[in-house]
Amino acid sequence: DTGVSQDPRHKITKRGQNVTFRCDPISEHNRLYWYRQTLGQGPEFLTYFQNEAQLEKSRLLSDRFSAERPKGSFSTLEIQRTEQGDSAMYLCASSLGLSYNEQFFGPGTRLTVL
Amino acid sequence: AQSVTQPDIHITVSEGASLELRCNYSYGATPYLFWYVQSPGQGLQLLLKYFSGDTLVQGIKGFEAEFKRSQSSFNLRKPSVHWSDAAEYFCAVGYNNNDMRFGAGTRLTVKP
Numbered sequence: 001d002t003g004v005s006q007d008p009r010h011k012i013t014k015r016g017q018n019v020t021f022r023c024d025p026i027s028e029h030n031r032l033y034w035y036r037q038t039l040g041q042g043p044e045f046l047t048y049f050q051n052e053a054q055l056e057k058s059r060l061l062s063d064r065f066s067a068e069r070p071k072g073s074f075s076t077l078e079i080q081r082t083e084q085g086d087s088a089m090y091l092c093a094s095s096l097g098l099s100y101n102e103q104f105f106g107p108g109t110r111l112t113v114l
Numbered sequence: 115a116q117s118v119t120q121p122d123i124h125i126t127v128s129e130g131a132s133l134e135l136r137c138n139y140s141y142g143a144t145p146y147l148f149w150y151v152q153s154p155g156q157g158l159q160l161l162l163k164y165f166s167g168d169t170l171v172q173g174i175k176g177f178e179a180e181f182k183r184s185q186s187s188f189n190l191r192k193p194s195v196h197w198s199d200a201a202e203y204f205c206a207v208g209y210n211n212n213d214m215r216f217g218a219g220t221r222l223t224v225k226p
Contacts, residue, residue, distance in 0.1 A: 056213070104157075
């Protein structure tokens, strides 16, 4: 399968713990996006990379959140000192090119903070 | 402020019946418009998109959507719904090369 993959698919953690999620985009895609989706809502944009450069961050991305894409391939999203409000589905998407191209989404990582 | 509204949270249709899902957007210029479908446990899949040109766009799985500038709408339609179409549908609007705003979604239930 050459689609976008995310790991883990589910994560349960206790409040105050740190968690890290991984996203592997489609190999030739230079753009990578992170979204958060809560129950009954559509995905909300968090941040975006073009190659290894993080070019935009939403105000939703508090200081406890950090994302990296060190070699312009896979990306990680870390949440420090998790809070119950962080419970959500975290979606990764990738796309190709400079103009507005289709974003291909991964299956998501569901985070539950107890 | 830019926004996307999907007025219907949940719609139920009978298999074989026609379907229309509504989407309204608020944006000062011509936006990029998308419809995605999300099935349980699956990632979002693009059904169709509108960038410019013909305002009636055809997508996958027999879906189509019409862009109406005067109404700021981009409604999704299908003439005959199949049971496998049951899913969550999201309208999205792109405001630049990076930022895409999604509506809250419409959950479609298909009755046999």
